[in-house]
Amino acid sequence: MSHRNQTLGEFIIENQSSFKYTSGELSRLINSIRLAAKVVNYEVNKAGLVDIIGNAGDTNIQGEDQQKLDVYANDTFIKTMTKRNIVCGIASEEEDDFIAINSQDENHQNKYVVLIDPLDGSSNIDVNVSVGTIFSIYRRVTPVGTPVTIADFLQKGNKQVAAGYVVYGTSTMLVYTTGHGVNGFTLNPAIGTFYLSHPDMQFPENGNIYSVNEGNYSHFPKGIKDYIKYCQMEEGDRPYTSRYIGSLVSDFHRNMIKGGIYMYPKSSMAAKGKLRLLYECNPMAFIAEQANGKASDGFTRIMDIEPTELHERVPFICGSKSMVQKAEEFMRNA
Ligand code: AHM
Ligand code: MG
Numbered sequence: 001m002s003h004r005n006q007t008l009g010e011f012i013i014e015n016q017s018s019f020k021y022t023s024g025e026l027s028r029l030i031n032s033i034r035l036a037a038k039v040v041n042y043e044v045n046k047a048g049l050v051d052i053i054g055n056a057g058d059t060n061i062q063g064e065d066q067q068k069l070d071v072y073a074n075d076t077f078i079k080t081m082t083k084r085n086i087v088c089g090i091a092s093e094e095e096d097d098f099i100a101i102n103s104q105d106e107n108h109q110n111k112y113v114v115l116i117d118p119l120d121g122s123s124n125i126d127v128n129v130s131v132g133t134i135f136s137i138y139r140r141v142t143p144v145g146t147p148v149t150i151a152d153f154l155q156k157g158n159k160q161v162a163a164g165y166v167v168y169g170t171s172t173m174l175v176y177t178t179g180h181g182v183n184g185f186t187l188n189p190a191i192g193t194f195y196l197s198h199p200d201m202q203f204p205e206n207g208n209i210y211s212v213n214e215g216n217y218s219h220f221p222k223g224i225k226d227y228i229k230y231c232q233m234e235e236g237d238r239p240y241t242s243r244y245i246g247s248l249v250s251d252f253h254r255n256m257i258k259g260g261i262y263m264y265p266k267s268s269m270a271a272k273g274k275l276r277l278l279y280e281c282n283p284m285a286f287i288a289e290q291a292n293g294k295a296s297d298g299f300t301r302i303m304d305i306e307p308t309e310l311h312e313r314v315p316f317i318c319g320s321k322s323m324v325q326k327a328e329e330f331m332r333n334a
Contacts, residue, residue, distance in 0.1 A: 121247025132249025157303030207259020
């Protein structure tokens with residue numbers, strides 16, 4: 001089948017039947033994420049005008065308060081999903097606790113919970129570098145019609161039913177999986193429509209890009225230091241190229257297209273690394289595996305880790321399969 005000109009809206013409808021629970025609820029949920037992404041994209045693209053139209057905390061000419069973009073993105077995703085009554089709970093990297101959405105009304109028997117990092121890489125906003133949104137969707141484990149509990153959110157990554165990200169870059173893209181491969185859609189901002197531009201995305205089996213904050217090198221575990229030295233060694237297809245944007249979504253996206261590895265290891269300064277298991281690592285791991293890549297904490301598959309708290313952190317190594325395997329080999333032998 002030709003994918004030419006297929007929009008995300010059409011794609012969602014056409015693929016709804018391939019999803020094992022076909023109530024349409026998941027489709028509606030992804031549709032609402034698509035909508036929120038467009039709203040956030042519009043705001044992110046105006047970020048450079050902040051000195052002209054006012055800073056966060058100021059009141060603009062219409063008397064509206066200017067919000068910081070990460071707060072704006074958080075509010076937009078939460079409001080969009082709450083108002084449409086399509087989820088029973090939301091957890092956000094920006095919120096201390098999860099939000100339970102009242103689903104006791106008979107008409108609101110929602111089954112899904114969403115975990116979201118509304119604006120990842122937000123330190124890059126002020127300098128006009130790409131940022132992203134990451135989302136992760138699970139079926140609740142507690143009974144429908146009762147308020148959600150923490151158990152609905154603390155599920156292993158291998159229980160995800162969908163995950164995706166939006167990258168607000170040179171183009172805005174929405175990339176997601178429902179467990180049937182990974183597809184990428186590019187926004188045509190003139191008409192506000194996402195088109196299928198990257199069908200069936202795949203990590204190359206091997207790659208030659210490594211992405212890690214090498215400023216932390218002296219604090220890394222020996223296995224990671226050894227692997228970085230291996231990447232830099234002149235032998236075969238090495239040395240590899242170093243590329244680090246500091247926006248997980250953008251570094252991951254580039255590595256998926258070109259072949260590469262992203263690492264945020266633990267260090268002597270951060271015992272469990274920096275990235276969050278539930279909002280960042282699990283969704284990216286699901287996408288990676290669906291695209292023939294791999295994600296690990298250095299020893300264990302990310303999606304097999306049992307979460308114990310909402311905001312828990314985990315070391316993260318993710319990318320082309322044979323590169324991640326090699327990094328794990330160095331970790332084992334260190
Ligand atoms: P954030 O959720 O506070 O934005 O942090 C996550 C980001 C990732 O996108 C990025 O890969 C990493 O933090 C960069 O961290 P560092 O500046 O320590 O290298
Ligand atoms: Mg983040």
